[in-house]
Amino acid sequence: MNVFWFLPTHGDSRYLGTTRGARPVNYDYLKQLAVAADTQGYDGVLIPTGRSCEDPWVVASSLIGATKNLKFLVAIRPGLSSPGLAIRTAATFDRLSNGRLLVNVVTGGDQAELEGDGLFADHESRYEISSEFLRVWRAALAGEGGDAGFHFEGKHIKVKGAKTLYPAVQKPYPPLYFGGSSAAAHDLAAEQVDVYLTWGEPPAAVAEKIADIRARAAKHGRTLRFGIRLHVIVRETSEAAWKAADELISHLDDDVIARAQAAFAKMDSEGQRRMAALHGGRRDKLEVSPNLWAGVGLVRGGAGTALVGDPETVAARMKEYADLGIDTFILSGYPHLEESYRFAELVFPLLGKGGQQGKQDALTGPFGEVVANSLYPKVSQS
Numbered sequence: 001m002n003v004f005w006f007l008p009t010h011g012d013s014r015y016l017g018t019t020r021g022a023r024p025v026n027y028d029y030l031k032q033l034a035v036a037a038d039t040q041g042y043d044g045v046l047i048p049t050g051r052s053c054e055d056p057w058v059v060a061s062s063l064i065g066a067t068k069n070l071k072f073l074v075a076i077r078p079g080l081s082s083p084g085l086a087i088r089t090a091a092t093f094d095r096l097s098n099g100r101l102l103v104n105v106v107t108g109g110d111q112a113e114l115e116g117d118g119l120f121a122d123h124e125s126r127y128e129i130s131s132e133f134l135r136v137w138r139a140a141l142a143g144e145g146g147d148a149g150f151h152f153e154g155k156h157i158k159v160k161g162a163k164t165l166y167p168a169v170q171k172p173y174p175p176l177y178f179g180g181s182s183a184a185a186h187d188l189a190a191e192q193v194d195v196y197l198t199w200g201e202p203p204a205a206v207a208e209k210i211a212d213i214r215a216r217a218a219k220h221g222r223t224l225r226f227g228i229r230l231h232v233i234v235r236e237t238s239e240a241a242w243k244a245a246d247e248l249i250s251h252l253d254d255d256v257i258a259r260a261q262a263a264f265a266k267m268d269s270e271g272q273r274r275m276a277a278l279h280g281g282r283r284d285k286l287e288v289s290p291n292l293w294a295g296v297g298l299v300r301g302g303a304g305t306a307l308v309g310d311p312e313t314v315a316a317r318m319k320e321y322a323d324l325g326i327d328t329f330i331l332s333g334y335p336h337l338e339e340s341y342r343f344a345e346l347v348f349p350l351l352g353k354g355g356q357q358g359k360q361d362a363l364t365g366p367f368g369e370v371v372a373n374s375l376y377p378k379v380s381q382s
Helices: 027-039 056-062 085-094 111-116 123-141 182-193 203-218 238-248 254-265 270-279 310-325 336-346
Strands: 002-006 044-046 071-076 101-105 150-153 156-162 176-179 197-198 227-232 285-288 306-309 326-331
Touching: 002 336, 027 336, 044 085, 056 071, 056 085, 071 085, 071 111, 071 254, 085 123, 085 156, 123 150, 123 156, 123 182, 176 182, 182 203, 197 203, 197 270, 197 326, 203 227, 203 310, 227 238, 227 310, 227 336, 238 306, 238 336, 254 270, 310 326, 326 336
Parallel strands: 002 044, 002 326, 044 071, 071 101, 101 176, 176 197, 197 227, 227 306, 227 326
Antiparallel strands: 150 156
């Protein structure tokens, strides 16, 4: 099981939808988060993309030297950059990080944002662009075409002699991650990507997605891996976890919810539609599946559900998804720094991830705070 954390480059907070307890985005905070994730044993971090976020490639590049093993899941945006530029960016990052790049393919579902960035293409056209883009990106990084480079002429993209003189460390190219819930998205995943990501829908809905994509991939003679994007609210007791979930939205104004839902409704993203349908903008129907809480999605676009409960319950729910075929969990929680430590401390040992507690024997000094100036703290049996 791979467990990733999240870098909130759009801001962080103790409460959703308000400036109360809010934290600005700055390098020092992002560095704290990345180092925390690296030292606690998270496998990687997802860095979001969009006009509400700091640029993911600049952020990820700035953190290479601050981390040792952490992988970075960074977005490429077909239609917003050319394949050649994206190829060189990816190869350079992979080389400078010594193979720590993972690539998140984002086709986009917010028409207004895309037009603001200069891309005027409907939903169908965007997936056509993404498909052609990835054909070029994969072929050129894999060295297809030899010295002459890779030639391609499609409906939207045309290249002649696409290649990179500085190849990526990972072969044939850094792994491609991708999420989307429409039929076009499933086709693209089945044909070209390595890991399909779903937002945190109830297990039955996730099982349907996995089965559909596996069937489509089989037609191309391919197999994929699967991941899921979730928030987490874990506490030592279930009662405390549900109280924390309520507190997260305790300062959230109903008008803010209505405005956010209206904005999401204008998007042409099938995934966003499915997220919104889980709760319908209502506060009284937020547990959409056992321990799966949709409160985050009242005002946050994209992933809007959280696993809520004590460590054993959260681990059990994760294993339910794992039994469906999910091997990568991309998690986050509010505030992200504290929740990253809490999750690693409470849940990692139950997942066989080890975390800091598992590294106790390797430390050269006491684990925890020394008691009465001379006594090592008692070793926990839990």
